[in-house]
Amino acid sequence: MTDYGHDLLFGTFVTPTGPEAVALAVTADRAGLDLVTFQDHPYQPSFVDTWTLMAYVAAKTDRIRITGNVLNLPLRPPAVLARAAASLDILSGGRIELGLGSGGFPDAIAAMGGRRLTPGQGIEALAEAIPIIRDLWDTTTRDRVNHQGTYYNVAGAKRGPSPAHDIGIWIGAYKPKMLALTGRLGNGWLPSMDYLPKGADSLPEMNARIDDAALAAGRAPTDIRRLLNFMRLDGGPAQWAEQFADLTLTHGISGFILGGDDHKLAETLAAEVAPATREMVAKERGH
Amino acid sequence: MTEGIALDLAAAQADPDGFAALAERAGGTVFLHESDDGGLDPWTTAVWLAGRTEGVRIGLPGPVLTASPEMREKAYESLEILAGPRLAAQIQRREGIDYDSIPASLADVAIAPGDPRYRGRKSTYMRGGSPGLVFRPRTPAEVADALAFASRHRHLPFGVRSGGHGISGRSTNDGGLVIDVGAMNDVQVIDEPRRLVRVGPGATWKQVNAVLDKYDWAISSGDYGGVGVGGLATAGGIGLLSREHGLTIDNVRAVELVLADGTEVRASSDENQDLFWAVRGAGANFGVATAFELEASPVGEVGWAQLTLVSPDLEQSLKQYGEVARTAPRDTTVFFLTGPPRQGQSVVQMYGLVDSGDADTIVERLTPFAQTGLLAQQQVVVTRYADVMAQAADVGPGGHHGRGEPIARSGFLPVLTDAFARDAVELLRSGEVFFFQLRHMGGAIADTASDATAFAHRTPEFSVTALGNSHEGLDRAWDRLSHHFDGLYLSFETDLRPERLNDAFPPATLSRLRALKRGYDPTNLFRDNFNIDPEVQK
Numbered sequence: 001m002t003d004y005g006h007d008l009l010f011g012t013f014v015t016p017t018g019p020e021a022v023a024l025a026v027t028a029d030r031a032g033l034d035l036v037t038f039q040d041h042p043y044q045p046s047f048v049d050t051w052t053l054m055a056y057v058a059a060k061t062d063r064i065r066i067t068g069n070v071l072n073l074p075l076r077p078p079a080v081l082a083r084a085a086a087s088l089d090i091l092s093g094g095r096i097e098l099g100l101g102s103g104g105f106p107d108a109i110a111a112m113g114g115r116r117l118t119p120g121q122g123i124e125a126l127a128e129a130i131p132i133i134r135d136l137w138d139t140t141t142r143d144r145v146n147h148q149g150t151y152y153n154v155a156g157a158k159r160g161p162s163p164a165h166d167i168g169i170w171i172g173a174y175k176p177k178m179l180a181l182t183g184r185l186g187n188g189w190l191p192s193m194d195y196l197p198k199g200a201d202s203l204p205e206m207n208a209r210i211d212d213a214a215l216a217a218g219r220a221p222t223d224i225r226r227l228l229n230f231m232r233l234d235g236g237p238a239q240w241a242e243q244f245a246d247l248t249l250t251h252g253i254s255g256f257i258l259g260g261d262d263h264k265l266a267e268t269l270a271a272e273v274a275p276a277t278r279e280m281v282a283k284e285r286g287h
Numbered sequence: 288m289t290e291g292i293a294l295d296l297a298a299a300q301a302d303p304d305g306f307a308a309l310a311e312r313a314g315g316t317v318f319l320h321e322s323d324d325g326g327l328d329p330w331t332t333a334v335w336l337a338g339r340t341e342g343v344r345i346g347l348p349g350p351v352l353t354a355s356p357e358m359r360e361k362a363y364e365s366l367e368i369l370a371g372p373r374l375a376a377q378i379q380r381r382e383g384i385d386y387d388s389i390p391a392s393l394a395d396v397a398i399a400p401g402d403p404r405y406r407g408r409k410s411t412y413m414r415g416g417s418p419g420l421v422f423r424p425r426t427p428a429e430v431a432d433a434l435a436f437a438s439r440h441r442h443l444p445f446g447v448r449s450g451g452h453g454i455s456g457r458s459t460n461d462g463g464l465v466i467d468v469g470a471m472n473d474v475q476v477i478d479e480p481r482r483l484v485r486v487g488p489g490a491t492w493k494q495v496n497a498v499l500d501k502y503d504w505a506i507s508s509g510d511y512g513g514v515g516v517g518g519l520a521t522a523g524g525i526g527l528l529s530r531e532h533g534l535t536i537d538n539v540r541a542v543e544l545v546l547a548d549g550t551e552v553r554a555s556s557d558e559n560q561d562l563f564w565a566v567r568g569a570g571a572n573f574g575v576a577t578a579f580e581l582e583a584s585p586v587g588e589v590g591w592a593q594l595t596l597v598s599p600d601l602e603q604s605l606k607q608y609g610e611v612a613r614t615a616p617r618d619t620t621v622f623f624l625t626g627p628p629r630q631g632q633s634v635v636q637m638y639g640l641v642d643s644g645d646a647d648t649i650v651e652r653l654t655p656f657a658q659t660g661l662l663a664q665q666q667v668v669v670t671r672y673a674d675v676m677a678q679a680a681d682v683g684p685g686g687h688h689g690r691g692e693p694i695a696r697s698g699f700l701p702v703l704t705d706a707f708a709r710d711a712v713e714l715l716r717s718g719e720v721f722f723f724q725l726r727h728m729g730g731a732i733a734d735t736a737s738d739a740t741a742f743a744h745r746t747p748e749f750s751v752t753a754l755g756n757s758h759e760g761l762d763r764a765w766d767r768l769s770h771h772f773d774g775l776y777l778s779f780e781t782d783l784r785p786e787r788l789n790d791a792f793p794p795a796t797l798s799r800l801r802a803l804k805r806g807y808d809p810t811n812l813f814r815d816n817f818n819i820d821p822e823v824q825k
């Protein structure tokens with residue numbers, strides 16, 4: 001039994017198809033959801049650029065938090081991404097989180113002019129990118145930022161802007177090395193239920209890898225929020241709430257993100273599932 | 288320059304809502320100014336501002352910083368999809384282009400990144416592109432003005448585009464110039480007794496043959512109606528009627544073109560004969576064609592066939608196809624297409640044309656082809672050549688949206704030998720080729736002498752094309768077959784190694800072309816499509 005004790009977040013996983021994606025985000029915002037998230041596959045001709053979409057959605061929404069789910073690092077250089085994320089956080093009043101992945105589909109990435117990396121290289125590149133991003137956000141000193149890495153070189157970069165709030169870096173991770181990286185460097189873990197090898201039964205082992213890496217790095221397991229995407233759910237709102245509450249209390253999952261691109265589903269999630277889940281969790285947590 | 292105000296990105300950081308309100312009140316174009324202190328990310332701010340305001344146009348301080356040109360174009364495109372055309376065009380300037388010197392005559396037809404028309408003109412059918420400027424001239428005079436502009440920008444890639452179907456990919460680029468003659472697409476019968484047709488280079492073969500169909504005529508084109516006239520009529524044109532009526536270039540009676548120095552010339556068997564010779568096969572090195580006069584052939588009903596065969600022994604099927612194709616009458620043209628074998632079997636698509644409306648003749652001609660494998664599916668119809676061409680979808684003002692780049696190799700096969708069949712099967716087993724095509728040649732193609740046009744490859748049995756996924760992989764596999772080939776068809780070749788020029792043009796042709804190039808394009812303005820450098824001595 002692991003409950004990391006985070007407040008619960010509910011949100012949607014939106015396909016970045018253009019105006020319809022904006023409409024879905026506006027629905028999620030009005031419905032009172034906490035998060036709207038967008039997958040990032042810029043090589044897919046029918047998708048728009050996810051960062052451009054996020055900036056546009058930020059302008060069209062008022063309260064909801066926005067993140068990539070997850071952004072494709074090989075196509076988004078960390079120095080550019082850091083400045084963009086901090087800027088959008090400022091423009092949106094602190095509503096941006098940074099979902100990051102090491103990037104799959106090497107052929108498609110290469111076709112978009114990105115670097116072709118093996119999965120192992122992708123992880124190393126992500127491990128280099130995160131400290132660069134954090135350094136660029138940190139304006140408590142005026143020292144220039146220098147990073148000489150295998151994948152990224154930053155020489156004498158100016159810091160800033162500093163985001164409006166502490167942007168969480170949430171990592172899409174499945175394999176042991178990525179889970180360890182998440183525990184070492186991340187503020188959140190953002191996998192999809194459908195890709196967990198044994199579904200929810202995989203969670204104890206994967207959580208443990210994150211926890212161990214966090215502890216080894218001198219961090220607390222609670223420093224890493226655990227979120228989960230669901231591409232489809234069986235049953236109805238009452239069962240979902242029970243399932244979510246159980247995932248929170250048993251596995252410490254505190255973010256529930258639903259795919260489906262369905263306006264009605266987003267409204268149901270906000271109006272029925274979220275309050276019911278929160279109530280059950282509050283009761284069990286005893287406050 | 289558009290009127291507008293400049294707003295500092297540092298101000299946006301201090302008060303985003305006030306910044307948006309100020310931009311809205313100012314209207315017109317808001318130029319985002321980047322101060323030395325950094326401030327907000329320009330692109331993120333621009334997109335956010337587009338979402339926060341109505342109708343405000345936004346000027347960026349410079350090109351958006353991205354991982355690649357592809358990602359930059361994707362970002363521009365995405366904003367346009369989400370918010371409409373909101374970027375001030377001049378801020379998306381590419382380096383090295385003097386946009387301010389675009390002559391007034393071309394102002395309406397100059398399409399730069401950021402222009403709402405740009406999305407439909409940057410890429411071609413099979414290739415993504417991001418040129419810095421596309422000219423879409425409507426007259427020879429505008430072509431001349433565009434060429435004058437191009438001659439002041441020799442440091443940039445420079446493509447000429449008609450239908451945008453070229454596999455070789457020379458009609459778009461990254462950051463360079465393109466002259467797109469797509470708007471010059473008139474089709475007009477000018478001499479009915481002589482079946483003479485005047486055609487603009489931007490017309491497609493679908494459009495041309497739709498007009499000719501009313502006269503029971505057709506012009507030998509390729510195998511797809513979406514292909515443009517200009518590319519085919521200056522390179523060759525190996526198609527479904529070539530065995531009976533020659534290559535497309537063999538039906539050209541006159542060409543009008545604008546030379547590198549802006550001169551408008553006409554070339555035919557009566558005037559500028561040497562240029563007429565060169566344009567038919569190496570046209571891309573000599574000028575921009577603005578009109579063709581073509582002689583149509585009487586063509587009535589035709590048999591159009593699409594056969595799907597399964598072959599457990601591709602080598603055997605290829606040999607058999609070679610024998611059948613070799614002895615087929617001129618009225619019959621059947622192309623052979625396959626991919627990698629799966630589970631020991633190959634699926635072969637044969638498609639072709641029998642120039643006859645008689646069902647018995649059509650069946651008789653096709654039967655031997657259908658017996659080269661196990662016939663799994665067949666569609667044979669009596670139809671019009673124009674209807675075969677009309678199967679191509681109309682592209683319209685939205686243009687092409689190709690992505691990435693095709694990787695293709697081409698070779699002319701003098702004889703389909705047993706050794707070639709064996710090596711072709713090896714090629715397909717290599718996994719480097721996903722598309723392998725033989726175009727049936729012979730017949731009327733060989734009626735013209737090799738030295739009669741700059742296209743010299745008159746006697747091969749087949750034009751062979753392979754498409755692959757990687758340059759290195761395809762080149763490695765294809766180069767192993769090179770001893771089977773004699774020359775290549777430049778329109779189907781993406782390899783940029785310099786020796787390919789010698790495959791495209793045999794020595795005598797190349798040396799004559801080089802001499803002519805020195806006369807017609809001495810400064811080598813037309814240099815991006817199988818360039819014949821005038822300075823290289825033989």
